[in-house]
Amino acid sequence: MKLYGNIIGWGKYIPSRVITNADLEKTIDTSDEWIVTRTGIRERHVVGDDENTSQMSIAAAREALERAGVRPKDLDLIIVATSSPDYLTPPISSQVQHGLGAKTIGAFTLVTGCTGFVYALSTAQQFIASGACKTVLVVGAELLSRFVDWNDRETCVLFGDGAGAVVIQATDVPSGVLSFVLGSDGAGGEHLILPGGGAANPPSHKNLDDGLHSLKMNGREVFKFATRVLGKALRQAIQQAGLQTEDIDLFIPHQANIRIIESAAQFANLPPEKVFVNIQKYGNTSAASIPIALCEAFEEGRAKIGDTLAFVAFGAGLTWAAAIVKVAENVKPAPKPRWQNFFTEWLARDHNLSRFGNYATPNAPSSEPKEEKTRQSG
Numbered sequence: 001m002k003l004y005g006n007i008i009g010w011g012k013y014i015p016s017r018v019i020t021n022a023d024l025e026k027t028i029d030t031s032d033e034w035i036v037t038r039t040g041i042r043e044r045h046v047v048g049d050d051e052n053t054s055q056m057s058i059a060a061a062r063e064a065l066e067r068a069g070v071r072p073k074d075l076d077l078i079i080v081a082t083s084s085p086d087y088l089t090p091p092i093s094s095q096v097q098h099g100l101g102a103k104t105i106g107a108f109t110l111v112t113g114c115t116g117f118v119y120a121l122s123t124a125q126q127f128i129a130s131g132a133c134k135t136v137l138v139v140g141a142e143l144l145s146r147f148v149d150w151n152d153r154e155t156c157v158l159f160g161d162g163a164g165a166v167v168i169q170a171t172d173v174p175s176g177v178l179s180f181v182l183g184s185d186g187a188g189g190e191h192l193i194l195p196g197g198g199a200a201n202p203p204s205h206k207n208l209d210d211g212l213h214s215l216k217m218n219g220r221e222v223f224k225f226a227t228r229v230l231g232k233a234l235r236q237a238i239q240q241a242g243l244q245t246e247d248i249d250l251f252i253p254h255q256a257n258i259r260i261i262e263s264a265a266q267f268a269n270l271p272p273e274k275v276f277v278n279i280q281k282y283g284n285t286s287a288a289s290i291p292i293a294l295c296e297a298f299e300e301g302r303a304k305i306g307d308t309l310a311f312v313a314f315g316a317g318l319t320w321a322a323a324i325v326k327v328a329e330n331v332k333p334a335p336k337p338r339w340q341n342f343f344t345e346w347l348a349r350d351h352n353l354s355r356f357g358n359y360a361t362p363n364a365p366s367s368e369p370k371e372e373k374t375r376q377s378g
């Protein structure tokens, strides 16, 4: 039996602090008009002092788990895609596993810049398809506001913070990642680089003074690269899924620049009404941008169960990634015999099991799934 990783839950976390283009006009030599016409961005959300990437990841994951009706302890694997973890070590994926109160399952962090979520989702799909895992949490989270130079107008206007997550679960119904295209061309690595903090340029007073600890970008080169690879990757993924452009219900691209999105959609012959855009509100949230957009697409009714979606992203590396994803119904299992329900409820009431499983991280918004509502047959 072939196994597919259906997306059965999605969630997001957006920090509440907003920086508008008008705010930036006060601190750097820029204008709302320049930013909107060149990028499509009107405002971005950034974290407060008490927020960090793991907390955003946990909050988004909890929402996704709740929507899926899956308890953290039922997860088999966690993958967190980010380039801005809390620490170089320990890996943020273990922080998320612990913070959610998941079992001591496998958890790893995947670093491919803005393409991270699509890479992670395609990877998760392999664990499901092989039969190794039944239920996988995939998070895309980014906190770039602490890594941009807020005096560098060429980068700081572009980025925002946030996290998005999905729960995927094994099913024999064709769904989940139907095809994917992953690419990388390290020759262009210098065009989008955070030179300091790693082994090449470890923290030092000199490296700090030289500004190596903030993101450097050659916007024009990244722009050219993106317009070259995105449309092509999207078309390849559609073909590999054995589909036509008309079969795509909604195109959810990485939200980096409205002009790049429009060019990719045009290349693949996707009409504007099939393109989801929320860059005006959040800017580029890197690995979080596609899962956040996916959540909003569902919330706004632009994406529906049964739809075939196209994800495409580009980013640091330089890398690119596209995936065609079908969202199938989250099939409920046959109802349990009544005596079994009584027994489960009695156990939960008398033994207060949450005492043992919940290691919520301080400050993380609490929305622990209360009970397992729907389970997918697998």
Ligand code: ACO
Residues within 6 Å of the ligand: 029, 030, 031, 034, 035, 038, 039, 113, 114, 115, 153, 154, 157, 192, 217, 219, 220, 222, 223, 256, 257, 284, 286, 314, 315, 316
């Ligand atoms: N406000 C006003 N003027 C600006 C600003 C700003 N914020 N930023 C740059 N300019 C100026 C430049 O200095 C330049 O001035 P000059 O002509 O006097 O030299 C002029 O505007 C035009 O600059 P360009 O770089 O040609 O502008 P462009 O139209 O290419 O837009 C942009 C720049 C928005 C950065 C674009 O190149 C872009 O979006 N590139 C892709 C960037 C991207 O997506 N990066 C994220 C990658 S994903 C990841 O993994 C993190």
